[in-house]
Amino acid sequence: MADGQPIYRPKHGLTRWLDSRLPLPRLVYDQFVVYPTPRNLNIWYTFGAMLAFFLAVQIVTGIVLAMHYVADGSLAFASVQNIVREVSYGWLIRSLHATGATMFFVAVYLHLFRGLYYGSYKAPREIVWILGVLIYLAMVATAFLGYVLPWGQMSYWAATVITSLFGSLPLVGDSLTQWLWGGYAVGSPTLTRFYALHTLMPFVICALVALHIWALHVVGNNNPAGIDVAGEQDTLPFHPYFTVKDAFFLSLFVIVYAALVFYAPDALVSPDNSSPANPLVTPAEIQPEWYFLPYYAMLRAIPFKLLGVAVLLGAFISPLFAPWLDSSKVRSCRYRPLMRWFFWGFVAACLTLGYIGSQPVAAVLHLGVASLPLVWVGRCATLYFFAYFWLVMPILGRIEVPDPTPETIAQPVLIKEGAA
Amino acid sequence: MKKLLLLLFALALAAPALATAAQPPQKQAWSFNGPFGTYDRASLQRGFQIYREVCSACHGLTYLKFRDLAAPGGPGFSEQEAAAIAHSFQVAAGPNETGEETDDNGVRLQRPATLADVIPSPFPNQQAARNSNSGALPPDLSLMAAARKDGVDYVYSILVGFVEHPPKGVKVKEGLNFNPYFEGQAIAMPQPLTSEAVIYADGTHASLQQEAHDVATFLAWAADPQMEQRKRLGFEVVAFLILFSGLLFLSYRKVWKGK
Numbered sequence: 001m002a003d004g005q006p007i008y009r010p011k012h013g014l015t016r017w018l019d020s021r022l023p024l025p026r027l028v029y030d031q032f033v034v035y036p037t038p039r040n041l042n043i044w045y046t047f048g049a050m051l052a053f054f055l056a057v058q059i060v061t062g063i064v065l066a067m068h069y070v071a072d073g074s075l076a077f078a079s080v081q082n083i084v085r086e087v088s089y090g091w092l093i094r095s096l097h098a099t100g101a102t103m104f105f106v107a108v109y110l111h112l113f114r115g116l117y118y119g120s121y122k123a124p125r126e127i128v129w130i131l132g133v134l135i136y137l138a139m140v141a142t143a144f145l146g147y148v149l150p151w152g153q154m155s156y157w158a159a160t161v162i163t164s165l166f167g168s169l170p171l172v173g174d175s176l177t178q179w180l181w182g183g184y185a186v187g188s189p190t191l192t193r194f195y196a197l198h199t200l201m202p203f204v205i206c207a208l209v210a211l212h213i214w215a216l217h218v219v220g221n222n223n224p225a226g227i228d229v230a231g232e233q234d235t236l237p238f239h240p241y242f243t244v245k246d247a248f249f250l251s252l253f254v255i256v257y258a259a260l261v262f263y264a265p266d267a268l269v270s271p272d273n274s275s276p277a278n279p280l281v282t283p284a285e286i287q288p289e290w291y292f293l294p295y296y297a298m299l300r301a302i303p304f305k306l307l308g309v310a311v312l313l314g315a316f317i318s319p320l321f322a323p324w325l326d327s328s329k330v331r332s333c334r335y336r337p338l339m340r341w342f343f344w345g346f347v348a349a350c351l352t353l354g355y356i357g358s359q360p361v362a363a364v365l366h367l368g369v370a371s372l373p374l375v376w377v378g379r380c381a382t383l384y385f386f387a388y389f390w391l392v393m394p395i396l397g398r399i400e401v402p403d404p405t406p407e408t409i410a411q412p413v414l415i416k417e418g419a420a
Numbered sequence: 421m422k423k424l425l426l427l428l429f430a431l432a433l434a435a436p437a438l439a440t441a442a443q444p445p446q447k448q449a450w451s452f453n454g455p456f457g458t459y460d461r462a463s464l465q466r467g468f469q470i471y472r473e474v475c476s477a478c479h480g481l482t483y484l485k486f487r488d489l490a491a492p493g494g495p496g497f498s499e500q501e502a503a504a505i506a507h508s509f510q511v512a513a514g515p516n517e518t519g520e521e522t523d524d525n526g527v528r529l530q531r532p533a534t535l536a537d538v539i540p541s542p543f544p545n546q547q548a549a550r551n552s553n554s555g556a557l558p559p560d561l562s563l564m565a566a567a568r569k570d571g572v573d574y575v576y577s578i579l580v581g582f583v584e585h586p587p588k589g590v591k592v593k594e595g596l597n598f599n600p601y602f603e604g605q606a607i608a609m610p611q612p613l614t615s616e617a618v619i620y621a622d623g624t625h626a627s628l629q630q631e632a633h634d635v636a637t638f639l640a641w642a643a644d645p646q647m648e649q650r651k652r653l654g655f656e657v658v659a660f661l662i663l664f665s666g667l668l669f670l671s672y673r674k675v676w677k678g679k
Contacts, residue, residue, distance in 0.1 A: 248668040262654020274567035
């Protein structure tokens with residue numbers, strides 16, 4: 001891509017033969033060995049590699065689970081117990097998969113927030129960003145489908161609540177819901193089709209990931225300074241500099257993963273899911289997994305169901321428009337003194353919504369003498385979530401005076417070194 | 421659409437409707453707490469004795485097999501002991517040499533259980549279970565310690581929490597029993613354990629607290645039989661990862677030196 005990048009020269013007969021037919025080694029060399037990467041990437045840029053790792057973990061563990069799991073309403077719960085109790089290291093595979101989903105979402109949220117902070121969605125990376133949001137949406141769908149499969153109480157009722165949302169659509173609502181269910185309620189046919197889709201989705205994600213990386217490598221990485229790469233002095237080859245950096249931070253992340261897998265495998269699972277699905281008994285509190293709690297809070301904050309569904313849909317697709325909503329010429333929030341505050345406000349709104357989603361719907365916040373129903377806090381946070389995209393992004397870029405950005409990427413790095 | 425609204429309303433009402441919400445369970449010090457905790461084998465064996473002599477009258481243990489009693493990380497029975505325990509249980513037999521599955525009275529033929537058999541449930545199906553328990557369904561206990569918040573403390577608290585006379589102003593329906601740790605505080609199960617409900621084979625004094633402690637330990641193991649293996653392997657994996665991260669950090673420093 002950049003001038004002066006070393007050129008792949010096959011050394012052996014076999015690689016020369018391959019290079020003129022299917023130049024895979026050349027692709028790897030160009031894209032993952034000498035690929036010029038901005039030298040100032042920080043820890044927040046290591047989550048892309050982590051996501052690739054967790055996608056692989058989920059697929060490998062998922063295939064092994066699929067060898068033992070039975071997608072039938074009367075057998076699913078027992079088959080999971082069979083995996084945990086009888087299959088060799090089945091308890092480990094299952095825990096790696098369930099906890100893997102949690103780590104996958106931790107990484108994707110940090111990756112997304114990083115993209116928002118450093119303006120990675122802005123030109124020329126619009127398509128990288130859109131593909132990224134689509135990957136996230138595919139992950140949301142996969143995780144929801146997967147959560148239903150153990151067929152515990154929370155699986156069953158989560159499926160009921162979420163699929164019932166389609167019932168709010170005018171005219172087609174009821175028929176659409178029954179079509180999804182394969183019956184008049186969530187049941188064995190629903191479970192079986194969710195299983196089929198859950199095993200399909202990872203491959204959709206793989207395809208999107210390939211496009212995401214392709215698009216990224218066409219335009220090159222953004223970086224914390226948010227300025228374009230000016231020349232060779234601004235970049236380092238991907239290998240060994242970024243392979244070793246990614247590997248180190250991935251290893252730290254995997255320590256957290258292992259600690260959860262081995263010491264708290266059920267910490268993030270509702271106890272209700274250890275009871276088999278029972279259509280006649282509704283759990284006292286229905287709650288999604290932690291990574292859906294902000295959306296759940298939005299849904300519950302809206303008193304009208306159809307509007308709630310529209311808000312949910314809006315929350316999922318609003319980020320897709322970010323590249324055209326943000327009017328600022330400067331990418332990185334490092335040089336946007338106002339946007340920085342709004343960004344952290346956005347993070348706070350998401351965390352607040354997550355907290356509210358984890359509380360009973362009628363919960364009240366007591367502040368001294370005043371008491372504030374959480375549902376109102378949720379409404380404010382929901383408004384802010386949307387305002388961030390549809391008001392702050394377009395308006396702030398026009399009124400904000402950005403700090404001066406550095407001339408080149410190498411400049412602040414070199415200055416820092418000179419000072420040290 | 422109505423369904424979901426109803427559901428959401430049910431959620432909204434859930435908290436106030438259960439005005440008699442359960443008391444939080446009593447926290448106990450368990451031998452298996454913490455990253456190096458293990459099950460107390462003697463307690464597991466006593467707990468199994470209680471399950472067998474008391475609980476098994478109504479509750480199944482569907483996901484456990486007799487051989488689990490002799491598995492590593494479990495109650496620590498020898499294979500012979502577990503086989504002897506299995507032999508003392510009767511399970512449905514296969515067809516006999518003349519192809520019959522029932523005797524002349526239509527009763528299913530029985531045989532002694534083997535190590536490979538699932539611990540038999542007291543009732544053939546849910547309907548039979550409800551019929552014998554005034555309509556209430558005694559839940560399976562294999563996962564009880566996982567299926568409730570603070571499961572093992574919950575099991576302990578329920579077992580020691582029965583009060584003969586409910587506090588003033590609390591009405592308990594006919595056929596239910598007051599227990600402050602149960603959701604709604606009225607439970608269909610009558611008090612199952614009392615002091616000296618069993619005579620422990622190992623001579624331990626069978627106080628109510630001791631019995632509850634032992635059976636809760638047993639159910640914790642039943643719900644999580646690989647806990648010891650899991651923690652042991654976890655220690656090795658985490659220790660390896662920490663060393664590995666250290667090496668990666670040194671490589672990272674070396675590669676990036678001067679950059």
